[in-house]
Amino acid sequence: MPDETPTPDRVREVLATAVSGLGGAEREGQVRMAEAVAAALRDEQHLLVQAGTGTGKSLAYLVPSMLHGDRVVIATATLALQHQLVERDLPRLVGAVKGEAGVDTSYAVLKGRSNYACLHRIREGVPDDQGVLVDVPEGTMGAEVLALRAWAEEQAESGGPGDKDHAPRHNDRLWRQVSVSARECLGAARCPYGEECFAERAKEKAATSQLVVTNHSLLAIDAIEGIPMIPEYDAVVVDEAHELVARVTQAATDELTAGEVDRAARRARRHVEESDALGNPADDLADAAEALRAAMAETDGGRLDALGEELSDALVLVRDAARECVSAFAKDRGKDKDAEGDAGKAQAKAGVQEVFTTAERLVANSDHDVVWLSKPYAPGRDRVPDRLCVAPLQVWGQMRDRLLSESTVVMTSATLMLGGDFDAVASTVGLKPSERVAEGAEPQPRRTPGKSGQGPTVLPWRGLDVGSPFDYGKQGILYVARHLPTPGRDGLGPAQLDEIVRLVDAAEGRTLGLFSSRRAAEAAAEAVRERLPHLTTLAQGDAQLSELTRQFVDDPHTNLFGTLGLWQGLDVPGDTCQLVIIDRIPFPRPDDPLMSARQRAADAAGGNGFMQVAATHAALLLAQGAGRLIRTTEDRGVVAVLDPRLSTARYGRFLEASLPPMWRTSDPAVVAKALARLASVTA
Template identity: 55%
Template sequence: MSPSPATLPSVRDLLATAVAAVGGTEREGQVAMVEAVDRAIRTGDHLAVQAGTGTGKSLAYLVPALRHAVETGRTVVVSTATIALQRQLVDRDLPRLADALKKELGRRPTFAILKGRRNYLCLHKLDGGVPDEPEDNALFDPFAVSAMGRAVTRLREWASDTETGDRDELVPGVNEQAWRQVSVSARECLGVTRCPVGEDCFAEKAKAEAGKADLVVTNHALLAINALQGIQVLPEHDVVVIDEAHDLVDRVTSAATAELTSSAIAAAARRSGRLIDQDIADRLAEAADGFAIMLDDLAVGRLDAMPTPMQGALAAVRDCAHNCITAIGSERKGEKNDLEGSTARKLALALLDEVHDTAVRLLSAFDAEVGKRHDVVWVTGDEGSMNPRPPSMKVAPLSVSGLLRERLFEQNTTILTSATLTLGGSFDALARQWGLPAKQSESARPEGAATEKAVPSDDSGPVWTGVDVGSPFDHPRSGILYVAKHLPPPGRDGLTPVFLEELRELVEAAGGRTLGLFSSMRAAKQATSELRDKLSVPVLCQGEDATGLLVRKFAEDEATCLFGTLSLWQGVDVPGPSLSLVVVDRIPFPRPDDPLASARQRAVEAYGGNGFLTVAATHAALLLAQGTGRLLRSTQDRGVVAILDSRLATARYGGFLRASLPPFWTTYDTEVARGALRRLASPAEKKPSEVE
């Protein structure tokens, strides 16, 4: 007989069942976390829970989430930042957990994965029902056209085999340009009732499955869209679990960022020209040319004021786009059976709305005084790169704290978790960015509002608790934090000879086995180039091959080193002897000319706060914590984290940064660090099973 909701086992009992079913062992931190999550769900208070690598945090939130869903009949949403974690949850953790808890819960709990519409194959577009505009460079590049043709052919073949149409299941994948030929955005979609293949639509099937599931796995981007648009993209739910919560603000900011390019305006004009008087469409094309000319005259970087000529160009784009939208008009009754016409109309309006709304947002961004603006505007350009793109103008929210408070925390019980949530020993730094009131310290007014949402006040707001359940790792015994206090502070002219010599000696002592985390690709390439001839071990550099393949090569050959930049700071999971040394070249502060970071820092200072600590140091602390966390990935791991930036030891903010790192044993003596690495590299130091 199935148990009733009132007699469901406790989360402690369910966790014990789940752990036994997967062949694991109960961990103190996991038990503490499962009880904290269960308490948050029952009380409705929000929870931030830091759970170190190896805690088993996925089970610790999935068990109470599934119990709640079965007990109440309400859906729980789990949001992740990365595809890798999504796949781990859906392909491994949830199937095993659902089987393990089937008897105790009275039925097998159900789960589904849901992404934005762009992530799914569009059968209507694949059948030629949705013409697409080619990229400008593809118009004249026969090689690009040929490569596109091959990719689309692959996609057509895959369409007959796939059951989900999910882009992430296509291996190997295709580039963004090719995928756009077979996918549509939510704005471009005809809708399930109008589309001739609506009943077979992959995106609609995924949405339907999610609507019936106990637990839905999604990503931070879709969670952000659900909040930004105020439209229920996700199924009705009352609990949200945000894994990889350290990345939430960046992902929501990215989703709320808009971009305007002359090519997008021109494409909108071309699409409109097929439906309306050509003169009206031509005026939008002329506005695109005017915008391009004005944009070429602007320097790359943040704009504190919109130049008058650009104001005129943007006003022309706004007005011409509006005229095109008006000329297309609403669909009349007799046109509803014209599928081709409806499709063309939908495509044109999707681009026109985007162009018009972005132009309006860019123009209104400067209406308020500098300290009271909601958005940051900047010009992009990468003329120095191998494949330069035309310049563009971007606009992003100064802060998303108001948005998150209103659309997330005030509507759902929210559990935020990650291995890295306490910075400087406190949850407050990230809590303020999320829109939660600071607990442990007084703070300046938060750094602005998103999309005109009121700036949260720290004296009231959602009730939340911060819990650090620790780590199964014995950090002081398993790892050494070596800070190269004797090195001169890093400069702007690349890596110095003394730095490269220090790095060489550390790598040699480790016998390879080194993950080099650099603040720029330029530095990673310089280190690779200058050390390859001086080292007897292989050195791989990010960009020389697919990152996943490089990480695999690094893991498979103990002597190999891997040097790279940002994605490696958070994306490398290599347990075992292949990784004994993590090197960080410099404290990863944001660039002084970073448009968003510099604007946020200035806004904090305008209200009397410490902009450097609130923005730059917090950014650096989060990345440092993530980077140094690459060292210990299992309880058997041992090694050294070497920070080759003396400011960590000498600067006033060094204490805040060090308090954000795992509690390794610390030394400033290079001989101590190299000695430890030599011992780890010696076969005598390995376990018997490792040297047989």
């Protein structure tokens, strides 16, 4: 069993053993963070800890979590970090501290059910759109499905995890042929392969493990939506916490298309009972799908503060028809008792139930939700269906009431301090600045809800910045191009393109360009290719991101230009990247339905919607983008922001305070000389 209350000395001792066993060196920030995490778990206080790149924050929270007396959940935002933890960090850590007294090294991984292969679907067949079980798709796709099936059988025999991250190469369409959603699952008790089920095995292992590694979305479903997905736990460590609000919002967002309604009707038709008076309720659902398609075609895209009569009526038809279908499924008098019938029926009923739930939420048009109609304007528009979306206006309330009041939560990231403190991020996750505990204050006991009916009481919280091993003042330059015009809505102008070419030329490539739109990235790439043909310039979309990254790393005289996918998570240390260009402050688009609604709600509540929503969003992305430059203690370079508002606007000070403390200048000649000097040293 882990120590119930490990002392600071014990935490430092086990951390030192781990670091030594892994061949590393002690880092002050890592030690401070480990001690703070242990204290938070011990004193039952929430902790927000900013740990710069290179701190070694994974070890800093894994070691005290292994020493904690109860189960700890580790939640990540990206599959890349989850994979790193499970495949590299945890196995190496276990090897380093194995045998240490009071350290429980058991761990498990939990993912959503659709991430695991389904043995019933594999062995009994794949239901088609009519709910009929068929053998396997024909052609090349069929061969690939057979390969996935064979792999799953090998996993079942060997005791492997059977999850998609360990599967042979595949796309999402292929994976859907060997998996089911949680709604479609028959359940372990009814499934003839329940004892072998990969998802059930993962849950069983998690129930006996000290650490459970999962993702933000599954944590949100378990803690916030109240659907039990994770075994009982005492504390949560949220890594990549700067993405938590976005991931929780995403998990609570529902979408509906007319095609999905029609598909649900087709699958339901053979499983629902007909009425002498009303006929097959699935036919009514199909008719409702057509009404919805027509109503969406007549409705303008964007945020819908009011649904409009035609769209509202169509959604009511969908809701009511789906409800009738679900009721007809419930009248089971012995049909479909075989396993194949059960599987097809489960999938069909799950589809109708999902349509009903989403339509009911859309019809309600709650003040707590934001509804919008997405009408993609990309080429091939006729092949992309209109999509109704509904998302929570805010998630801090749910997080506060259902996560922060139930468990001790540690949130960590390299970017949690926006504008120089933790208050902006704390507010978005449900922590109030007034609940922050001053440094050195005595710990308070866990508080329970009172009898006043005011709801759950959230634990107090602390904020800690453990710094970074990097000397940003010497390693990096922040250049703000004050002489350029303020960016307009028409994309990059001649002045910005000239500046980009000049900077890239001085750096002799080695440039990562982070742009606010695909159009801007492509325009910049075209200009650099035309004027600097001796350099290789890649644009996001030219190939898979992994291939583009490989080319960028292999040849220093290469530039990589792209949009949001490059702002976060791209890790290219060394001479590969010595210049990061940011074309404009990444405010959310004015027509972003969710962000604009949140900004309006903040204004209505007496706050400053621009600063609370738009500026906070921009500060977070700016910090993430600027963080692509310095990844090791040897890295050197320039972050060039081509938006003068960073220095001239009133909100610029808040944004600049969110960035790493690099040496600052607005002199283009100084920057050109610095880049040329770096290029000559690394040539």
